[in-house]
Amino acid sequence: MFHIMQMENIHMAKTVLVVDDSAAIRQSVSFILEQADYDVIQANDGMDALSKLDGTPINLVITDVNMPNLDGIGLTAKVRENPAYKFVPIVVLTTESQSSKMDAGKAAGATGWIVKPFDAEKLLAVVKKLIG
Numbered sequence: 384m385f386h387i388m389q390m391e392n393i394h395m396a397k398t399v400l401v402v403d404d405s406a407a408i409r410q411s412v413s414f415i416l417e418q419a420d421y422d423v424i425q426a427n428d429g430m431d432a433l434s435k436l437d438g439t440p441i442n443l444v445i446t447d448v449n450m451p452n453l454d455g456i457g458l459t460a461k462v463r464e465n466p467a468y469k470f471v472p473i474v475v476l477t478t479e480s481q482s483s484k485m486d487a488g489k490a491a492g493a494t495g496w497i498v499k500p501f502d503a504e505k506l507l508a509v510v511k512k513l514i515g
Contacts, residue, residue, distance in 0.1 A: 397442040398422040398439070398441050400426060402450070404427055406427070412445060412476075415503045428453060431452075432453075443510060443514050445473075445497075446476065448488070456475075472513040472514065473494050474494060474497060474509060474510075
C-alpha cells in the first residue's frame with residue numbers, strides 16, 4: 384500500500400545573508416529573521432560575506448555600510464558583478480542620514496536601506512516585501 388506524503392508541511396526557508404562588523408547587530412537581526420522562519424548566514428564584513436557567496440542560494444543580503452576590509456557599498460557593487468547573485472535584493476543598514484551614502488548605495492545597486500536603530504516589525508516588513 385502506498386501513502387501519499389503531505390507536501391504542505393515541506394517549507395523551503397528563504398536564506399538571508401546578514402553582514403555587519405557588530406556581533407550584537409548581526410545576532411539581533413539573525414534572531415528576528417530566524418524567529419520568522421528565515422535561514423540566516425552571518426558575515427562580519429564585506430570580504431567575509433563574499434567568501435560565503437560560493438554558489439549557496441541566497442534570497443536577500445542585509446549589510447551594514449561602515450565595516451572594515453570591504454564596506455557595504457563595496458560589497459553591494461561586488462555582489463552585483465557576480466552573475467549568480469546579480470538580482471538578489473540588497474538592503475543596507477545605516478546610521479547615515481547623509482544622502483551621499485544613500486546615493487552611493489543606490490549607484491552600487493542596493494535595493495533599499497533601513498536606518499538604524501530599527502525595530503523587528505520594520506525589518507520583517509521590508510524582508511517580507513522583498514522575498515516573501
